[in-house]
Amino acid sequence: MPVNPKRVIADLEELRSLTADEHGAQRIAWGPVWLKAQAWFETKLEALPVERHYDAAGNLWVTLRGTSDRALLLGSHLDSVPNGGWLDGCLGVLTALEALRAIVEDYNGRPPVTIRLVDWADEEGARFGRSLFGSSAFAGTQTIAADRGRTDHDGDRLEDVLRECGFDIDRIGDAGKERANAAAYLELHIEQGPVLEELGLPLGVVLGTKGVERHAITFLGQEAHSGSTPMAVRRDALAAAAKLALEIRPIARKHPDSVATMGSVKTFPGIVTAVVGRCEATLDMRDLDAAVLAQMFDEAQSASQRFAEQENCSVEWSRIWNIDPIPFHPDLIELCDQAIREVAGVSHRLPSGPLHDAAEVARAGIPTVMMFVQSLNGLSHNKAEDTKHEHLELAALAYARLTEKIMHWIAQPS
Amino acid sequence: MPVNPKRVIADLEELRSLTADEHGAQRIAWGPVWLKAQAWFETKLEALPVERHYDAAGNLWVTLRGTSDRALLLGSHLDSVPNGGWLDGCLGVLTALEALRAIVEDYNGRPPVTIRLVDWADEEGARFGRSLFGSSAFAGTQTIAADRGRTDHDGDRLEDVLRECGFDIDRIGDAGKERANAAAYLELHIEQGPVLEELGLPLGVVLGTKGVERHAITFLGQEAHSGSTPMAVRRDALAAAAKLALEIRPIARKHPDSVATMGSVKTFPGIVTAVVGRCEATLDMRDLDAAVLAQMFDEAQSASQRFAEQENCSVEWSRIWNIDPIPFHPDLIELCDQAIREVAGVSHRLPSGPLHDAAEVARAGIPTVMMFVQSLNGLSHNKAEDTKHEHLELAALAYARLTEKIMHWIAQPS
Numbered sequence: 002m003p004v005n006p007k008r009v010i011a012d013l014e015e016l017r018s019l020t021a022d023e024h025g026a027q028r029i030a031w032g033p034v035w036l037k038a039q040a041w042f043e044t045k046l047e048a049l050p051v052e053r054h055y056d057a058a059g060n061l062w063v064t065l066r067g068t069s070d071r072a073l074l075l076g077s078h079l080d081s082v083p084n085g086g087w088l089d090g091c092l093g094v095l096t097a098l099e100a101l102r103a104i105v106e107d108y109n110g111r112p113p114v115t116i117r118l119v120d121w122a123d124e125e126g127a128r129f130g131r132s133l134f135g136s137s138a139f140a141g142t143q144t145i146a147a148d149r150g151r152t153d154h155d156g157d158r159l160e161d162v163l164r165e166c167g168f169d170i171d172r173i174g175d176a177g178k179e180r181a182n183a184a185a186y187l188e189l190h191i192e193q194g195p196v197l198e199e200l201g202l203p204l205g206v207v208l209g210t211k212g213v214e215r216h217a218i219t220f221l222g223q224e225a226h227s228g229s230t231p232m233a234v235r236r237d238a239l240a241a242a243a244k245l246a247l248e249i250r251p252i253a254r255k256h257p258d259s260v261a262t263m264g265s266v267k268t269f270p271g272i273v274t275a276v277v278g279r280c281e282a283t284l285d286m287r288d289l290d291a292a293v294l295a296q297m298f299d300e301a302q303s304a305s306q307r308f309a310e311q312e313n314c315s316v317e318w319s320r321i322w323n324i325d326p327i328p329f330h331p332d333l334i335e336l337c338d339q340a341i342r343e344v345a346g347v348s349h350r351l352p353s354g355p356l357h358d359a360a361e362v363a364r365a366g367i368p369t370v371m372m373f374v375q376s377l378n379g380l381s382h383n384k385a386e387d388t389k390h391e392h393l394e395l396a397a398l399a400y401a402r403l404t405e406k407i408m409h410w411i412a413q414p415s
Numbered sequence: 416m417p418v419n420p421k422r423v424i425a426d427l428e429e430l431r432s433l434t435a436d437e438h439g440a441q442r443i444a445w446g447p448v449w450l451k452a453q454a455w456f457e458t459k460l461e462a463l464p465v466e467r468h469y470d471a472a473g474n475l476w477v478t479l480r481g482t483s484d485r486a487l488l489l490g491s492h493l494d495s496v497p498n499g500g501w502l503d504g505c506l507g508v509l510t511a512l513e514a515l516r517a518i519v520e521d522y523n524g525r526p527p528v529t530i531r532l533v534d535w536a537d538e539e540g541a542r543f544g545r546s547l548f549g550s551s552a553f554a555g556t557q558t559i560a561a562d563r564g565r566t567d568h569d570g571d572r573l574e575d576v577l578r579e580c581g582f583d584i585d586r587i588g589d590a591g592k593e594r595a596n597a598a599a600y601l602e603l604h605i606e607q608g609p610v611l612e613e614l615g616l617p618l619g620v621v622l623g624t625k626g627v628e629r630h631a632i633t634f635l636g637q638e639a640h641s642g643s644t645p646m647a648v649r650r651d652a653l654a655a656a657a658k659l660a661l662e663i664r665p666i667a668r669k670h671p672d673s674v675a676t677m678g679s680v681k682t683f684p685g686i687v688t689a690v691v692g693r694c695e696a697t698l699d700m701r702d703l704d705a706a707v708l709a710q711m712f713d714e715a716q717s718a719s720q721r722f723a724e725q726e727n728c729s730v731e732w733s734r735i736w737n738i739d740p741i742p743f744h745p746d747l748i749e750l751c752d753q754a755i756r757e758v759a760g761v762s763h764r765l766p767s768g769p770l771h772d773a774a775e776v777a778r779a780g781i782p783t784v785m786m787f788v789q790s791l792n793g794l795s796h797n798k799a800e801d802t803k804h805e806h807l808e809l810a811a812l813a814y815a816r817l818t819e820k821i822m823h824w825i826a827q828p829s
Contacts, residue, residue: 194645225793228769230608230793232667239677246657262688264690265687266694273678273697274699275678283686283687353642354640379644
């Protein structure tokens with residue numbers, strides 16, 4: 002197989018030199034640097050026997066016709082957050098490009114199944130706060146009514162910015178047409194976490210994306226003077242919140258991959274001389290197993306009630322957002338595991354805490370899998386984001402092997 | 416004794432009608448409503464055989480000459496916080512006025528010792544953040560260099576505002592001359608806490624003002640993605656702060672009157688999807704016993720270090736402010752206790768968590784005591800601040816008895 006891992010790294014570096022400044026990558030979706038990245042990417046396709054077009058939601062589709070119309074989709078996103086890293090998103094696109102080049106060569110331009118590379122539009126949601134924009138339109142889970150009026154920091158509306166880029170927000174659901182003949186979806190991404198680095202492994206198979214329960218929790222006690230109010234009569238809302246901040250940890254640790262995070266605490270009146278009368282906290286809980294997630298949510302709610310009673314406070318919960326766990330396809334997980342073992346000797350299976358376009362594709366019923374490559378220090382969305390070159394090369398090799406395996410899986414009689 | 420408790424309440428109500436609006440009292444020091452309150456108060460003095468003048472720091476002194484030059488000082492403050500209550504400060508001044516009227520009548524204008532009523536300037540520090548302004552100048556603990564450049568919300572400087580009121584900030588130390596012949600100081604105040612109400616008692620003797628240790632505490636961990644960072648590798652600065660928020664309570668509860676308060680917690684980045692990398696908290700600890708306060712401070716520091724280590728964080732402490740405990744005079748405490756028992760049957764001794772002008776007077780070496788009257792619901796600095804009329808009347812009666820006792824205590828050969 003003529004896959005050339007060093008070419009992936011060369012492409013990544015070329016893209017970085019075109020679209021990053023001293024603060025990092027600046028490929029914010031719908032903006033000039035992102036459009037420049039897409040134009041550069043299209044030049045890379047010119048030598049290949051492929052058709053390309055943008056769908057109604059701004060996703061770029063690159064199609065290599067195969068003997069069968071049944072298609073293997075290879076995807077990721079070129080857009081980045083402001084001051085982003087050199088790998089998040091574009092690694093998946095450029096590794097897919099290298100795999101596509103190898104398939105063209107291996108099969109003399111006519112593989113057994115159709116290969117479609119997709120560059121999803123606005124995965125990050127960095128400008129309008131709507132992540133997975135393009136892949137949700139593809140999956141049919143778009144939320145046009147809610148998104149139409151979203152504005153960026155300058156007050157520009159998503160609807161208008163889309164129009165300037167040539168897209169009509171009322172028609173983005175037409176991207177669903179691209180689902181026709183889709184037989185499998187593969188995405189490579191950096192882990193954006195510390196698990197593979199801790200294990201000393203370059204690559205992992207992603208089991209799915211975790212479900213998320215995201216809530217605002219308010220404890221109400223009684224503001225009181227810090228000097229004149231005896232400890233025994235206080236109704237300290239912070240104490241109740243502090244107990245919950247600690248209790249969510251054993252709740253999560255009952256399960257191997259669960260996480261629970263209190264990311265924000267605000268105290269009112271929030272002055273040095275007053276007992277906290279109101280404490281507002283946020284809670285974000287994730288697990289791949291819906292039953293586990295539901296159990297964690299119940300346990301956290303019960304604990305918060307118990308702590309509120311202990312502190313003579315009350316507590317209110319308000320859901321900010323939630324999503325179900327999205328498991329990937331068992332056959333593809335197995336194939337991915339094989340490909341990794343063939344290239345790196347050892348594989349590891351792990352869930353993804355962050356969401357990815359792959360979650361939307363899986364929600365559309367298309368067999369899906371993701372491969373993770375190790376992140377250094379778990380850093381991402383940051384100029385310091387990095388992965389060892391040898392691991393990027395192993396990723397390109399395993400990815401190419403996996404495309405072979407999935408092509409055969411698609412082609413075999415079911 | 417012709418003391419008339421109902422006249423105190425009538426005076427309080429008259430002052431309220433002149434200087435409060437629908438949001439509460441508005442007698443902010445150095446402002447027009449405060450000046451109006453002082454002018455009104457001076458009209459109340461016109462019928463009395465007293466000398467009156469403002470000292471160099473803006474304190475108003477009203478002197479009734481006695482047989483001896485040795486003086487009993489009766490004080491409190493007419494200034495209020497914005498949207499303040501109808502009792503904080505002015506209750507002490509108007510009860511002193513009623514006691515002064517009674518003494519004039521009882522002794523036909525010539526008591527055995529000199530009586531001096533003082534209305535302290537700017538006790539609250541509401542406008543410039545410098546509380547106990549006038550009484551600290553009296554005590555010789557003024558901090559002119561630090562206070563000169565203080566500004567209010569409009570950017571006006573304390574120095575300039577003082578000048579407009581006729582006072583030169585560089586000369587406020589001249590108020591120290593008023594210490595001459597001061598033999599004792601008495602102040603009545605609402606408790607501003609729930610202790611007497613919980614005990615069902617109208618009045619209490621104040622043992623002194625608690626010392627205060629006030630600190631900013633910063634825990635430093637590592638900001639991390641809430642979805643991709645396993646529980647086991649987190650360095651959660653909020654968890655360390657939450658442990659401390661709970662641990663300060665048993666530290667304080669080892670001692671009967673200690674209090675410890677975490678009044679403010681701030682989380683950074685403070686978003687729902689990130690483990691807290693930095694947590695800034697405040698701690699306010701108070702006790703009447705300096706050794707107890709020092710022990711609490713040591714224990715809180717040690718606990719914070721232990722929690723930081725447990726959470727793989729670091730911790731830094733920065734002192735915001737501190738003051739030593741200021742015990743009142745044992746003889747005067749005993750006399751106050753007697754006066755309360757004679758009027759109300761039962762007394763109670765308690766420390767004051769909040770500071771008062773009496774603390775500055777005691778620091779100047781003048782024998783000092785305070786009497787507290789019950790607060791309803793512990794509320795203060797608030798339009799809802801209130802005390803039962805029957806308790807205000809008992810306070811006026813006990814206060815007048817106590818002035819008698821202290822006059823005799825001063826007059827007796829030492």
